[in-house]
Amino acid sequence: MNAYQPRTEDMHFLLSRVLNAPAQLQALPAFSEVDPELMQQVLEEAGKFVGEVVAPLNRDGDEIGAQWQDGAVTMPPGFKAAYQTFWQAGWPALSARPEDGGQGLPSVLEAMLYEMLSAANHGWTMAPGLLHGAYECIKHYARDDLKTLYLEKVATGEWLATMCLTEPHAGSDLGLARTKAMPLPGDPQGRYTVSGTKIFISGGEHDLTDNIVHLVLARLPEAPPGPKGLSLFLVPKFYPDGSRSRVHCDRIEEKMGLHGSPTCVMRFDEAVCDLVGEPGKGLNAMFVMMNAARLHVALQGIGLLDAAWQKADAYAQERRQMRAPGQGKSAAEADLIAEHPAMRRILDTQRAWVDAGRVLAYRTALELDLVQHSPEASTQADAQRWCALVTPVMKSVFTHQAFHGGSDCLQVFGGHGYVREWGIEQIVRDARVAMIYEGTNEIQAIDLLVRKVLPDGGAAMNALLDRLQNSLPSDAKSSTAALARLQTLRAVTAQIVQTAPRDAALAYRVADDYLRAVALVLMDWAWLQIENGLDAQTPNAEARWKKPAQALRSWVLPEFQMRTFIIVQQCAAVAS
Secondary structure: OOOOOOOHHHHHHHHHHHOOHHHHHHOOHHHOOOOHHHHHHHHHHHHHHHHHHHHHHHHHHHHOOOEEEOOEEEOOOOHHHHHHHHHHOOOOOOOOOHHHOOOOOOHHHHHHHHHHHHHHOHHHHOOOOOHHHHHHHHHHHOOHHHHHHHHHHHHHOOOEEEEEOOEOOEOOOHHHOOOEEEEOOOOOOOOEEEEEEEEEEEOOOOOOOOOEEEEEEEEOOOOOOOHHHEEEEEEEOEOOOOOEOOEEEEEEOOOOOOOOOOEEEEEEEEEEEEEEOOOOOHHHHHHHHHHHHHHHHHHHHHHHHHHHHHHHHHHHOOOEOOOOOOOOOOOOOOOEHHHOHHHHHHHHHHHHHHHHHHHHHHHHHHHHHHHHHOOOHHHHHHHHHHHHHHHHHHHHHHHHHHHHHHHHHHHHOHHHHHOHHHOHHHHHHHHHHHHOOOOOHHHHHHHHHHHHHOOOOOHHHHHHHHHHHHOOOOOOOHHHHHHHHHHHHHHHHHHHHHHHHHOOOHHHHHHHHHHHHHHHHHHHHHHHHHHHOOOOOOOOHHHHHHHHHHHHHHHHOOHHHHHHHHHHHHHHHHHO
């Protein structure tokens, strides 16, 4: 079946008509020259590159995969040439600052680019996926001499970067990390050596670029135990003098999916390195990478679900099977699968998820630009609150839906979905990992409720709900139901806040249900914004937008009642 193709007209509609992004961005001094025509041109050129260069490599990436031999990794056919074209064309530097070799464009354009890349070829996209986070980490925390050596190379994508956190005995609990750093005796530059093994390192070794910049969490001598004892170090594959560091790729994992991305076991054997940031504050610097990565993982989920929907929709418009209810009995030919209610439900429901996800992800990317560039402190604070609360929701629910909704799309194919040649089963396999990495979805839920909602008694969440409520379309009938859900979520939040002190485990038990409830309120809001952007000139509005909106209300939003009921019951059990 044909490879994924970006449909940039839909993306541009959401960006310009629904979110009014061009006007909001042009109001910021940093983007005063970024007009709607420029944004549309960038989006269309990005779609062209993704569709013509990256998407055709997806199948070989899966079937041939990255190959390891004697510590070296060879990427699948075509991957290196595509990456060289990618960075030389300036795509990795889209939102990096001009003084660092970047183009200084809004984060939302970078977000849309990576959504398309993930949909087209998830394995290939893993390579540049950490670049922006690494760039921000080096820019904000590294010494000036390190910036001179590495910042522009990473900003432009000429060199790729890794995030070395996980160890064999320490997964999400980074405080258990044992990798050690030691001062390098007599070194005039004040460097260190780092020793230890890191696992699950995406792109730890490859042949895409001439150098790889590793950002490594390690523990200095006499550092306290736990996360506060961790420091961050920069270890390049090659030093400025051309010598190679003592960093070794011992193997790559044999994985369920993502075969085009080498997941490496990396051994640091007294590798000479530089400290990034202050001793004992490595996690502070690393979280710059991790938070950026979490939004990108949410975009991976949205892109993969869109790719699965494209395949399922195309198949349903061609394949005929049995007679569909209500289609009449006069014709001798069987009806298209797309005309069967069960299949229509699947297709419209997944479309509802994709488009709600796009609105929320693009809105979050716009908020990131406001955090960095708005001259108003109150606007920055409001944007920061949105990002803090919405990012874990996005990462969790849209990676979950990429896998489960992708599996539903596979169902449209019947037996053909289980056969590799159609390509849908690869999407399901590739999507599964996104629920795990960059913090499992359960950790995202705990982050939302335990770390961000409960500490201030729900004040930040109520402020976010106020913002959503104030932007509901006043003339939409569906706004009444949306308002009721907002009020229910406020009440449930207050109930958890009141009950949690009586049972230390309560918030952890209901965190997943709470995150899902928040997600459904956000999706409801997103679709109200979409419908508010429709008019008589919107092409094919009934089939393209109104049917998915109805599917959201028929098949998705009823989950809100179940999730809030579970939470209320759990709180009542504690109270009794």
